[in-house]
Amino acid sequence: MNNQITLQQWNELVGLVQSNAESEGQPSETVYLCTTHRFPDVRHSCYDNYDRVDSPGLDFVTTKDSNTGRLSVYNGSEQARAPISLDEGKRIAANFFNIAGSQLAEEIVVEYVDSPNPTYRLFE
DSSP: OOOEEEHHHHHHHHHHHHHHHHHTTOOGGGEEEEEEEETTEEEEEEEETTOOTTSOEEEEEEETTOSEEEEEEEETTTTEEEEOOHHHHHHHHHTTTSHHHHHHHHHHHHHHHHTTOOOOOSOO
């Protein structure tokens, strides 16, 4: 699984989420963006500010001053995350606030959790 993306690609995903929120008629504060620092890592997050269990979450973690990092998706009903490709991230982001994005995120996480993969950790 190649889940490496750049900061520019992350910003593109955030733009897709924000466009989807607007097209789905979500209030402006619905998209929750956060950046947290846990040396040497930086976590960029995009979640539903209303914490709806069916909304996915996206995380992008870089190390130190790197412009490249790991992309993952979070699913609330499974309370787990999985690595995703940029293409999967784009499909989820473009459908973040509708059933298509929720189902895709859940399918990816369930498949990952049900396989013999170790638990996906944001920070290594």
